[in-house]
Amino acid sequence: MTTATAVPGNTANTFLTHLFGSGLSDDRYVVEKFRALLNGDIRRCPDDPPARGGKRRRKGFPTATLKAVREMRPARTEIIICTGIRTRGGVQIWGDLACGFRVDRRQRG
Numbered sequence: 380m381t382t383a384t385a386v387p388g389n390t391a392n393t394f395l396t397h398l399f400g401s402g403l404s405d406d407r408y409v410v411e412k413f414r415a416l417l418n419g420d421i422r423r424c425p426d427d428p429p430a431r432g433g434k435r436r437r438k439g440f441p442t443a444t445l446k447a448v449r450e451m452r453p454a455r456t457e458i459i460i461c462t463g464i465r466t467r468g469g470v471q472i473w474g475d476l477a478c479g480f481r482v483d484r485r486q487r488g
Contacts, residue, residue, distance in 0.1 A: 395473040396471070396473075399471065403449070403468075403470055405468065407445075408443050408462060408463055410443050412453075448461045453474040455476045456476045458473050460472075
């Protein structure tokens, strides 16, 4: 088993949290989700489907409140970027495998 596939004994999967700009000081945030692939690429994840209820889906990125942003936890290969609408500050939350610290980067062959 390589170190990239080994799972630690605890269940925490948030490895890196980076505050930028003014941090979490806004009341509404634009949420973008990305997935880190095994070859090192980072791709944007499709947005969650709109909830049923008769309302039309608005164009643009989904938004979240400050409380929802603080409770967000990424998947192991996921990166979540929340940017404030007014202040442009926010947070990046990286999953433990998305950081790439556990990947064996020695070339073979």
